[in-house]
Amino acid sequence: MSKSLKILLFLPLFCGALFGQSTDSKVSLIGDNEEEYELLIQNCSTMLLDISNNSMDKAYGLWTNMLGKMEVEAEKDGLDLKGVKIWINSFWAADGTINKIVYYPKPNSKNMDFDQISIFFEKFATTYTLPITSDNCFSHYGSASFPIFTKFKTTYEK
Numbered sequence: 502m503s504k505s506l507k508i509l510l511f512l513p514l515f516c517g518a519l520f521g522q523s524t525d526s527k528v529s530l531i532g533d534n535e536e537e538y539e540l541l542i543q544n545c546s547t548m549l550l551d552i553s554n555n556s557m558d559k560a561y562g563l564w565t566n567m568l569g570k571m572e573v574e575a576e577k578d579g580l581d582l583k584g585v586k587i588w589i590n591s592f593w594a595a596d597g598t599i600n601k602i603v604y605y606p607k608p609n610s611k612n613m614d615f616d617q618i619s620i621f622f623e624k625f626a627t628t629y630t631l632p633i634t635s636d637n638c639f640s641h642y643g644s645a646s647f648p649i650f651t652k653f654k655t656t657y658e659k
Contacts, residue, residue: 527626528619531588531605538590538603541640545592545600549641552633563633564641567591569649571625580621582647584611587618590642595635599626607644 531538553560575582586607592600602622606615 526623527599528602528604528622530615530619531590531603541592541601541603542590545638545640547635547637547639549593549639552635552639560641563631564643565649567629567631568645568647570629571622571645572647572649574625574628575621575647578621578624580617582618584647585613585618586610586646587644588642589645590640592638592640593631593635594638597631597634599629599631600638602626 529538549563550557550560553563572582586609587604588607589602589604591602594600602625604618604622
């Protein structure tokens with residue numbers, strides 16, 4: 502195989518890595534990939550509330566606990582989330598690992614580089630596991646405002 506042919510074959514891989522266009526990303530902004538988002542909603546229609554035995558307290562505790570962990574991890578990484586307000590849709594695998602985080606900043610959110618938040622969410626999504634399992638994937642659509650002021654006492658942590 503000629504050298505120029507090798508370069509042509511590997512150029513798309515290099516460009517994709519260079520510009521961060523990974524097809525297996527765990528994070529996107531609402532509106533960036535509508536087809537994938539619609540499929541996630543359709544294929545992962547079980548809600549966090551459903552797998553929490555319809556207990557608002559349990560579902561809320563799990564959700565706010567995850568947001569609190571996000572805040573702590575962001576702080577460790579040197580990312581200041583204070584003032585960030587987003588709509589967020591999280592999709593989990595049956596074992597509680599995060600499949601996808603889809604979010605969008607609210608108009609009254611602090612102005613910042615949301616690429617940094619996406620990078621942080623990507624890291625968080627690969628390390629965090631929600632301490633609940635299900636027979637199917639599940640999701641939750643909600644709102645997040647940092648800092649998290651809730652002092653919800655939960656027994657649902659790992």
